[in-house]
Amino acid sequence: MAEVRFNKIRKEYGSTVIVDDIDIVFPDGSLTVLVGPSGCGKSTSLRMLAGLEEISGGEITIDGRVVNGLEPKDRDVAMVFQNYALYPHLTVLENIAFPLRATKTGKRDALRRAQEVADSLGLGALTSRKPKDLSGGQQQRVAIGRAIIREPAVFLFDEPLSNLDAKLRVETRFELMQIQRRLGITAVYVTHDQEEAMTMSDRMVVMKDGRVAQSGQPEEIYARPNSVFVATFVGSPKMNIIAGAIAGGEFRSSMGSRVALGAHVRQESVILGVRPDDLLLTPNPAGLARVALVELLGPRAIVHLDAGGDRLTSVVDADRLSDLSTGIAVDLAVRPGAAHFFDPDTEDRIELS
Numbered sequence: 001m002a003e004v005r006f007n008k009i010r011k012e013y014g015s016t017v018i019v020d021d022i023d024i025v026f027p028d029g030s031l032t033v034l035v036g037p038s039g040c041g042k043s044t045s046l047r048m049l050a051g052l053e054e055i056s057g058g059e060i061t062i063d064g065r066v067v068n069g070l071e072p073k074d075r076d077v078a079m080v081f082q083n084y085a086l087y088p089h090l091t092v093l094e095n096i097a098f099p100l101r102a103t104k105t106g107k108r109d110a111l112r113r114a115q116e117v118a119d120s121l122g123l124g125a126l127t128s129r130k131p132k133d134l135s136g137g138q139q140q141r142v143a144i145g146r147a148i149i150r151e152p153a154v155f156l157f158d159e160p161l162s163n164l165d166a167k168l169r170v171e172t173r174f175e176l177m178q179i180q181r182r183l184g185i186t187a188v189y190v191t192h193d194q195e196e197a198m199t200m201s202d203r204m205v206v207m208k209d210g211r212v213a214q215s216g217q218p219e220e221i222y223a224r225p226n227s228v229f230v231a232t233f234v235g236s237p238k239m240n241i242i243a244g245a246i247a248g249g250e251f252r253s254s255m256g257s258r259v260a261l262g263a264h265v266r267q268e269s270v271i272l273g274v275r276p277d278d279l280l281l282t283p284n285p286a287g288l289a290r291v292a293l294v295e296l297l298g299p300r301a302i303v304h305l306d307a308g309g310d311r312l313t314s315v316v317d318a319d320r321l322s323d324l325s326t327g328i329a330v331d332l333a334v335r336p337g338a339a340h341f342f343d344p345d346t347e348d349r350i351e352l353s
C-alpha cells in the first residue's frame with residue numbers, strides 16, 4: 001500500500017527550471033500516467049521519484065515517508081525503462097531472479113519465486129530460454145518480472161513500450177494494465193503518447209513546460225480540457241480550434257468560416273474548439289466549407305475541410321461518404337452541447353451559457 005505525493009517538487013539545472021514546483025498525488029494502487037510533449041519534464045519527474053536525479057526543491061513522500069534523501073534501493077520502488085537491458089547470458093528465470101541475488105533469499109528460493117512470477121506473466125514455459133530467443137513483448141515481460149520480484153511499493157515505467165511495434169505495443173500495454181490491476185501496486189507511467197495515456201490511466205497528469213497543465217481522470221480531461229493546449233494535446237484527430245466571435249447562434253471565424261452552434265450566446269471574441277466527431281457536415285451547394293480530402297479508416301472516415309482559410313477536420317461514418325466526395329460544399333454545425341470555448345488572450349477554458 002503506497003500513496004505517492006509530490007509537494008512543490010522542483011528541478012533546476014543551473015539557472016534553467018525543468019520542473020517548476022509541481023504538486024501531484026498518485027493514489028494508492030492507481031496507475032497514473034504523466035504525459036506531455038517531449039522535454040516537458042516527465043522523465044525528470046519520474047527519475048526524481050526513483051532517486052536517480054537530485055531534487056532541487058520540495059518533498060516527495062511514499063506512504064507518508066519523505067524519500068528525498070534516500071538511495072534508490074531504499075525507496076521500495078522498481079523502474080522499468082524503455083531500454084530494458086536483460087542479461088543476455090542468463091536465462092529468463094535467472095534474469096527474473098537477478099534482483100534477489102543481493103538479498104537474504106537463497107538461490108533455490110529465488111528461482112522458485114522467479115518461476116511463480118514467470119507463470120503470472122505467461123512466461124512459465126519459456127524460463128530456460130535466453131533473451132535473444134524471445135520476442136520483444138516477451139522480453140519486456142521479463143523486464144517487468146524482474147521489477148515485480150522484489151514486490152516494490154511503487155512501480156515506475158519510463159516509456160516502456162516505445163521500442164515495440166504498433167501491434168505489440170497495444171498487446172503489451174493491455175498486459176501491463178492487467179498485471180498492475182491484479183497486483184494493485186501504485187504505478188507511475190511516463191509517455192509522450194496521449195493515446196497510451198488515455199487508454200491506460202486511472203489518472204492522467206498532462207504536463208507542459210515543467211508544470212502540470214491538467215490532471216484528472218482521462219474521460220474528464222477529454223470532456224473538459226482546461227486550455228487550448230490540453231484540448232489539442234488530448235484526442236486524435238486533434239480538436240479543431242478556430243478564433244472568431246459568436247452572434248445569433250452562429251460562430252463566425254475571423255478567417256471566414258461559419259459554424260452553427262445552436263446556443264444563443266453572444267461573445268465578441270472567443271476561441272471555439274470542436275472535436276472532429278462533433279463537427280457535423282450537411283452538403284449544401286451554398287455552404288462556405290469545402291471537402292478537401294477524405295481519409296477512409298474502415299468504418300469511419302476523416303474528412304478534411306477547407307473553410308474559408310480555416311483547415312478543419314470532421315470524423316464521419318464511412319457510409320456517409322457518398323454525400324461527401326472531394327470538392328462538395330457543406331454547412332458546418334457543432335453537435336448540441338459539444339462546443340468548447342476558450343479565452344482568446346489566456347487560451348483558458350471559459351463556460352458560455
Ligand code: ADP
Pocket residue numbers: 013018036037038039040041042043044045
Ligand atoms: P521529457 O521526459 O518530458 O521528454 P525530460 O524530463 O527528459 O523531458 O527533460 C526535460 C528538460 O530537461 C529537457 O528540456 C531536457 O533537455 C532538460 N534536461 C534533462 N536532463 C538534463 C541535464 N542533465 N542537464 C540539463 N538539462 C537537462
